[in-house]
Amino acid sequence: MPYHGMLWSSPAVLSANAYDMGESSLIQAQDWAIAQGARVISNSWGFSTCTAPTSYSSSTLYADYVTLRSPYPTIVFSAGNTGPSCYMQNPAVAFNAITVGSFNDRQTAYNWLDDDMAYSSTSYNSFGRDKPEVAAVGAHARTATSSGPGLMSTIIASPWIGDIGTGTSFASPAVAGLAAHLRYIVPTLNTWPETTKAIIMASATHNIEGSSRLSDRDGVGGINAGEAIKIAKNSRLWQGFTLTKGTGAASSFTPVYLTKGEKVRMVLVWNSKITSRTGTDTLNADLDLYVRQSSTTGPVIASSTSASNNFEIVEFVVPADGMYYPQITKFRWTDAAWIENIGWAIDIQ
Numbered sequence: 001m002p003y004h005g006m007l008w009s010s011p012a013v014l015s016a017n018a019y020d021m022g023e024s025s026l027i028q029a030q031d032w033a034i035a036q037g038a039r040v041i042s043n044s045w046g047f048s049t050c051t052a053p054t055s056y057s058s059s060t061l062y063a064d065y066v067t068l069r070s071p072y073p074t075i076v077f078s079a080g081n082t083g084p085s086c087y088m089q090n091p092a093v094a095f096n097a098i099t100v101g102s103f104n105d106r107q108t109a110y111n112w113l114d115d116d117m118a119y120s121s122t123s124y125n126s127f128g129r130d131k132p133e134v135a136a137v138g139a140h141a142r143t144a145t146s147s148g149p150g151l152m153s154t155i156i157a158s159p160w161i162g163d164i165g166t167g168t169s170f171a172s173p174a175v176a177g178l179a180a181h182l183r184y185i186v187p188t189l190n191t192w193p194e195t196t197k198a199i200i201m202a203s204a205t206h207n208i209e210g211s212s213r214l215s216d217r218d219g220v221g222g223i224n225a226g227e228a229i230k231i232a233k234n235s236r237l238w239q240g241f242t243l244t245k246g247t248g249a250a251s252s253f254t255p256v257y258l259t260k261g262e263k264v265r266m267v268l269v270w271n272s273k274i275t276s277r278t279g280t281d282t283l284n285a286d287l288d289l290y291v292r293q294s295s296t297t298g299p300v301i302a303s304s305t306s307a308s309n310n311f312e313i314v315e316f317v318v319p320a321d322g323m324y325y326p327q328i329t330k331f332r333w334t335d336a337a338w339i340e341n342i343g344w345a346i347d348i349q
């Protein structure tokens with residue numbers, strides 16, 4: 001029997017490097033990758049300054065532009081390694097990308113309770129927008145003040161396994177790999193980066209710090225691939241759904257039957273509006289997410305009403321058996337001609 005190797009029968013993994021760290025080179029590298037068939041792109045580069053950015057760079061505009069257009073790639077960015085008090089930088093600020101912070105797993109993968117955020121993981125929000133969206137393992141224990149072990153990996157010299165350091169660069173590929181796996185389970189996700197992102201966020205139930213719904217450093221939480229795959233396999237998601245300004249004040253998804261005591265997370269994802277690679281990148285719509293009990297006019301049991309994010313997340317414990325009605329409210333809609341692609345997913349524990 002031939003040795004097929006670890007990537008046998010999987011799609012190609014491409015390395016799209018640039019000659020220099022200039023943004024135009026890195027954009028060309030991503031264009032090349034997409035032309036070769038890449039549908040999920042993991043990026044671990046960006047500006048490393050600490051102060052608040054005042055505008056979007058060309059690579060941020062690029063990430064937001066390409067996500068909206070065929071072949072609809074999922075773009076993943078590392079959050080950066082400037083620490084908790086530094087502002088999120090370009091291009092990790094891109095609306096339509098998934099930005100990933102880093103946490104320590106303390107080299108105890110079997111125990112999640114001892115995990116905490118990597119000190120270096122950048123998390124301070126820029127432009128009033130919650131970033132990162134999620135966190136993944138990018139460190140074992142190293143902090144700014146202690147030199148514990150970094151991630152262990154195969155290396156190219158004896159003893160062949162060693163400490164390769166820490167950083168959000170190691171966290172971003174975990175999310176990219178999960179996105180690729182979800183697209184494999186549900187092939188139609190290949191044209192729905194919004195739903196791919198919603199699944200990854202709804203399933204990120206490994207709370208590392210702060211609120212389990214949404215907090216500064218880990219976003220909506222540490223990723224949980226088992227939960228994400230459960231969502232995909234049970235089709236607890238919406239894709240192929242678009243909204244226009246003219247369809248009314250509120251739109252309801254198919255109601256879901258939930259059982260008392262279940263812990264539920266629902267995530268709504270849409271996009272920024274950008275019409276050219278160098279165009280104006282704005283949040284066309286401020287959508288909000290409500291969940292009503294029993295009927296479309298029943299009591300609101302959970303809501304998410306952020307003003308600057310292009311996602312909303314609700315998390316609640318089901319108070320009683322019955323039907324629950326997720327609803328989108330169009331709080332603001334700027335361009336009547338613009339059509340929003342809507343991603344939605346529900347995690348039930």
Ligand SMILES: [Ca+2]
Binds near residue numbers: 105108109113115
């Ligand atoms: Ca651990």
Ligand SMILES: [Ca+2]
Binds near residue numbers: 212215218
């Ligand atoms: Ca949290």
Ligand SMILES: [Ca+2]
Binds near residue numbers: 125131132215216
């Ligand atoms: Ca943050």
Ligand SMILES: [Ca+2]
Binds near residue numbers: 331
């Ligand atoms: Ca909103």
